Amino acid sequence: MYYPFSWLRSTLRLALYLVAFALIGWYLDDMLVAVAIGATILLVFNYWHLYKLNRWLWHSRKMSPPTVKGMWEHIYEGIYYLQRRNRNKRKELGALVKRFREGSEALPDAAVVVDAKACIIWCNRLARLDLGLKWPQDAGRRIDNLLRHPDFIQYFHTGNFKYPIEVPSPTNPNKTFEYRIMPYGEEHLLLIARDITRVSQLEEMRKDFVANVSHELRTPLTVINGYLELFPEDQEQDPFVAKALQEMTSQTQRMQNLIEDLLVLSRIEASSERIYENVVNIPAVLSQIEREANALNKDKGHKISFHVDPDLTVFGVETELRSACSNLVFNAVNYTPPGGEISVYWEHSDNGVSFAVVDNGDGIEASHLNRLTERFYRVDKARSRKTGGSGLGLSIVKHVLSHHNSRLDIQSKVGEGSRFSFVLDRELIAEQL
Numbered sequence: 001m002y003y004p005f006s007w008l009r010s011t012l013r014l015a016l017y018l019v020a021f022a023l024i025g026w027y028l029d030d031m032l033v034a035v036a037i038g039a040t041i042l043l044v045f046n047y048w049h050l051y052k053l054n055r056w057l058w059h060s061r062k063m064s065p066p067t068v069k070g071m072w073e074h075i076y077e078g079i080y081y082l083q084r085r086n087r088n089k090r091k092e093l094g095a096l097v098k099r100f101r102e103g104s105e106a107l108p109d110a111a112v113v114v115d116a117k118a119c120i121i122w123c124n125r126l127a128r129l130d131l132g133l134k135w136p137q138d139a140g141r142r143i144d145n146l147l148r149h150p151d152f153i154q155y156f157h158t159g160n161f162k163y164p165i166e167v168p169s170p171t172n173p174n175k176t177f178e179y180r181i182m183p184y185g186e187e188h189l190l191l192i193a194r195d196i197t198r199v200s201q202l203e204e205m206r207k208d209f210v211a212n213v214s215h216e217l218r219t220p221l222t223v224i225n226g227y228l229e230l231f232p233e234d235q236e237q238d239p240f241v242a243k244a245l246q247e248m249t250s251q252t253q254r255m256q257n258l259i260e261d262l263l264v265l266s267r268i269e270a271s272s273e274r275i276y277e278n279v280v281n282i283p284a285v286l287s288q289i290e291r292e293a294n295a296l297n298k299d300k301g302h303k304i305s306f307h308v309d310p311d312l313t314v315f316g317v318e319t320e321l322r323s324a325c326s327n328l329v330f331n332a333v334n335y336t337p338p339g340g341e342i343s344v345y346w347e348h349s350d351n352g353v354s355f356a357v358v359d360n361g362d363g364i365e366a367s368h369l370n371r372l373t374e375r376f377y378r379v380d381k382a383r384s385r386k387t388g389g390s391g392l393g394l395s396i397v398k399h400v401l402s403h404h405n406s407r408l409d410i411q412s413k414v415g416e417g418s419r420f421s422f423v424l425d426r427e428l429i430a431e432q433l
Contacts (some may be wrong), residue, residue: 010071017042053079056304109194110177116187117320118142118156131193132171145190146170152179166196176200225252249325261392265375268320268399275404279430280318282325282346282355290328290344293333301339308346312353316404324400327393328357328420336361349423356421362376364412372410397422404428 018038025034049072056066056076063083065076101124110127119140119146123133133146143155147170155165161181169175177193184190230247290306297304314321332342336359345356364372368379376391394408401407401422412418 010074014042031168075279086181099217109192112143112191112193114143114191118144118189120146121188127193130169130171130175130177130195155179156181163323164354166200169195170314217255221252221256221259225249225256227254228252256393261396264323265392265396265399268323268396268403275428278315278318280316280321282321283312285318285322286325286344286346288331290323292326293329293342296330296333300333300336301337302333303339303341304333304344305342306344306346308344309348312346312348314353314424314428315430316424316428320400320403324397324422325355327397328355331393331420332357332361332418345421351423352426353424353429354421355424357421358417358419360417363414363416363418364410365414366412369410371411 018035021034021038022031025031028034041406049068052066052068053072056062057079063080064356065080068076071251101122105124107124107126110124110130112120112123112127112131112133120133120143123131123135123138127133128135131147138146144156147153149167149170151165152167155161161183164180166176166178169177175195175197178196180192180194182190184194187289228245231245286306292306293304304305329342329344336342341360343356343358345354345358347354364379371377372379373394375395397408404424405428406422406424409421409423410418411421
């Protein structure tokens with residue numbers, strides 16, 4: 001037990017010890033020799049206790065200190081107290097590490113912890129099974145020397161871990177893993193690998209199904225529409241028949257438009273074309289879109305204005321960018337009330353190049369904004385059917401922009417209008433054609 005004034009008592013004992021030898025020396029008429037003998041005995045006593053302390057710390061298996069008196073008792077007690085405290089802390093830390101490892105082993109994903117030098121610190125059981133790591137043999141080895149897929153190595157060394165990547169399993173090519181890296185602590189990285197084989201297969205099946213069904217439906221719809229066009233428009237025919245023919249023609253045309261949009265969307269999803277291989281003359285594309293918009297605007301009376309930088313070209317896929325821009329412009333023409341104002345902008349911005357379509361239409365409620373890019377989602381289903389919309393336009397825009405490392409920004413207020421825009425990174429700006 002610690003006593004606050006133990007040092008004072010030890011000092012008094014030392015003083016009394018030296019005074020006793022001084023009195024003996026005075027009595028024997030040789031005080032200096034007596035004090036020297038007393039100091040020597042004291043020195044030997046302390047060295048003996050230092051020897052016992054060393055034996056206890058390094059060689060003894062006993063946790064409790066030897067029984068001593070005086071100042072050395074407090075030294076032993078202090079060391080024993082520190083040992084107990086450190087032992088308790090080690091137990092707590094060990095229990096914490098054990099719980100962490102148990103929790104990590106229970107994860108449904110492979111987990112690997114690496115340091116700032118990309119060396120493996122720890123991995124769970126799934127990492128050993130799915131990634132082929134060996135523990136503890138691979139401890140201290142670089143993760144990029146063990147996972148050798150080029151896409152993973154590029155992803156790891158780029159250092160941009162905002163989005164995950166999909167890479168085949170190093171132990172089973174038939175499996176697909178989603179790799180996600182998260183920095184934490186002092187320059188440590190946590191690698192999570194999730195098996196998304198089933199999700200990838202279902203997504204591929206969905207894409208193939210949509211593409212195949214859409215392709216197969218084109219032929220029968222073309223035949224039906226062709227036969228409908230053969231029926232003569234007789235003013236004296238039965239009004240019911242005339243209305244039926246008109247409605248069938250309208251609905252077959254609507255279905256054809258829907259199928260065309262589905263095929264476009266499937267092509268964009270399956271596209272592997274590199275966006276840096278071709279330069280797109282967006283001003284020329286927008287010039288053609290402007291002519292088509294004015295033709296579509298024939299009976300609506302909108303005031304459409306294009307503000308285009310004629311020298312601003314970008315790298316990208318022309319068919320995809322044309323589809324994205326035309327969808328945004330045509331949506332504004334179709335859904336803005338008659339006599340509205342629509343402005344289209346293509347210009348430099350702080351982060352690169354900006355495209356925007358601004359209208360003063362009815363606007364969209366905030367509750368709908370996050371879902372506008374979903375397939376077949378409509379704010380007003382009745383109005384969408386009237387305008388012939390397929391509900392896929394903004395979904396096509398979303399996938400096009402994702403392919404070009406951008407995203408669609410939607411701002412709208414009810415009664416004031418809407419602004420649909422996106423920004424392409426400055427790295428995509430090409431030199432003048």
